[in-house]
Amino acid sequence: MFQRFFIEPLDRFYDKIIQFLPNFLVSVVILIVGFIVGFILRMLFLKLFRAINIDKFSERSGAVEMMKKSGMKENVSDLLSKLIGWIVVIFFAGISISALQVPTMDKLLESFLLYIPNIFIASLILLIGYLVGNFLGRTALIACVNAGIKISGIISRFVKFAVLILSVTMALEQLGIGKETVVIAFAIIFGGVILALAVAFGFGGRDLAKEYLEEKLKGAEERDEISHL
């Protein structure tokens, strides 16, 4: 009785442990190697990024401003090299889990690994969206100020916001989160903003339009004749 209910399961458990142990050890070794390789690559990339002056470039492109706004205080070179280090560790962790040869873990790992590229692409879309939004917002701001448009700031923010909304929508679609809902929501928000602007211009811009048409039809009252060159 004791043999059947206690010793035999214990023997089976022991056999399984004995079978599992080599896999476990291999898995641990792979993970340790992963950490070491990750650390070495992190250091190598850090040196490379510093050599090619990536921090200065990021400062000019507005990426540093974005990071500071989101509370990050590290340099872009530190951050990117850390990211590369962690990607390597995750890659080795995947191999390490796979070395355990547990079917459930394998399936989980497979779906996780398949999702990683989506996260990467979505992050890239957001980053590019932020940078392009900033650039186009600034272009619009300077052009509007030089044209003497009083609502330059609003136009600039609108341009920036529109590009950001577009990039967030694209990123969410990439991640597969509420695919259709997001696109519909974007269309509604964007359409709403345009309608609101049209109405606002219609009511608020009557005088401006009148002034503009009068100037066009009658000619400006006093035009500068300065020849700049």
Place this chain on the structure above:
Amino acid sequence: MRKDIQDRISEIKEADILVGIPSYNNSKTIGHVVKAVHAGFAKYFPDRKCVLVNSDGGSKDGTIDVVQNTAVEDFQSILLQHRVSQVFKLSTPYHGIPGKGSAFRTIFQIAEALNVKACAVVDSDLRSITPEWIELLIKPVIESEYDYVAPLYHRHKYDGTITNSIIYPITRALYGRQVRQPIGGDFGFSGRLARFYLTKDVWETDVARYGIDIWMTTTAIANDFKICQSFLGAKIHDPKDPGADLSAMLYQVVGATFDLMETYSSMWKTVKGSEPVQSLGFQYAVGLEPVLVNLDRMIDKFRLGVKELMSIWKSFLPAEITVFLERAQGLKKEEFRITDEIWAEIIYRFALAVHKKMMNKEHLLKSLTPLYIGRTASFVSEAWESDAQEVEAKIENLCRMFEDKKRLISENWD
């Protein structure tokens, strides 16, 4: 170059003098310019082989036809003896980026192909050009072996404000030569210098547009060509296209000036002070047409710039300047001033920001527009009651300020 132009060049073979006229939709004014050049050839260079080249940017108003069909019908009103030798006329569309610089490049190429001794370029919108301009721009090259003849004009006190407030002071402070109209637009130069210009690979940059004038002048000064300036009288021209974007113009001219600072940094860093350039021609006072100025609108544009663009400027202008600008924004029209000292520092700080690539170059330079308009408003206000001499004295003071503050840029460049 087009086949028919190449054939025409082979037909002409060689020439002594070439005058180039860049054009784009100037049918109303170019006829007068062609006549003046033609008469200049006849009156001052009757025994020389002369060529007139019109380099056109694809005009749709018949500019090329006007050039081809214009001739001086009655030489007796200008000359005692009729000129015998023929004036060759070439009209060609230029290739490359649309702009004055590309038009000049074609003129230089034709000058090189014809192996000319002396060249001149004159704007096609000039109303005050006379045959004497051709003599004054060409003779120093032919008779005194000058390589570059810059123009010297009498202009209205509010005319040429980019020249007076930025380009003349900074060029003089950097390169140490007092060329009063470095972007005047009408220049004389030797065939040797035209060939030198063609060796430079700048035709895909802003030099191909409005940057050409400052590039020609700076290249001549920085490469030790023999330079002088000729007094041409009054410069009266058709107002530039009112649709032309001031910020684009400013970006091209100032951008080209800052690019040249990169090219010749080792040269300008060693220069201290400035020296006059030999001036030729008989100087006389001229009457000038009044210029309308809307001071309120200019100050409004400055205020809008300060309100909206301050965050951009704060990234490279020191606190004392941004505080000054914020204070200036609140001043009444009568009290509104941007001092010489502040203005010189602003220009040098922009040059440093462009050099250190602190932001997209176009954004940076176009953001200078409201400040430039503010400075122009300040100058207009200050010079309201001043005569030409007093205005010239004010510009001289500004130039001295640029020279005094040059250390700011020399010490922070590297």
